Amino acid sequence: NAGVMQNPRHLVRRRGQEARLRCSPMKGHSHVYWYRQLPEEGLKFMVYLQKENIIDESGMPKERFSAEFPKEGPSILRIQQVVRGDSAAYFCASSPPMGPVVGEAFFGQGTRLTVV
């Protein structure tokens, strides 16, 4: 059972380009979370999705950022017209449907986005 897979591990984009970050959750997991970690800071919640539904996007910037988790395929975090301030590590976590231990989440290795 492979863990949470994120790709690419490193992504370099020029200002104004689009960045697409992918996350494949663990097998059997239907909940996906995206977090952003700026240098020297903790992880900050961005969005929580279930298959085909956005459950909580209270941490997402209002503009340029979007996320989806389609019925088939990985979850995608899309950042349009990137700016230097978007440079960060973006982590994805997945968890199974609600069970005895609520919210046991496993993290991927992250995608490090650098905007030049």
Added chain:
Amino acid sequence: KNQVEQSPQSLIILEGKNCTLQCNYTVSPFSNLRWYKQDTGRGPVSLTIMTFSENTKSNGRYTATLDADTKQSSLHITASQLSDSASYICVVSASATNKLIFGTGTLLAVQP
């Protein structure tokens, strides 16, 4: 406001020594609390997870405690090793939302 605060911000100890990291939270309604270890450049890895009814849980040399009345948790590391050098993050889950509230972490450096 749901918050998780950790102390100290950073800590340096000698190999073989013990240490204790602290976590205070104001998350409500509380579901569970977990400690993660994050090596530099890697994703967080879960060490322990505790629900409201649990007040201590061990995972090898790591022992976590939880006082749900005072909303405090600690992570005790025994006989530290060089590989323990990492950021240790306290995370609290709010009931019914599955949202994880992260502390900013304690950066631990174990020196030979």
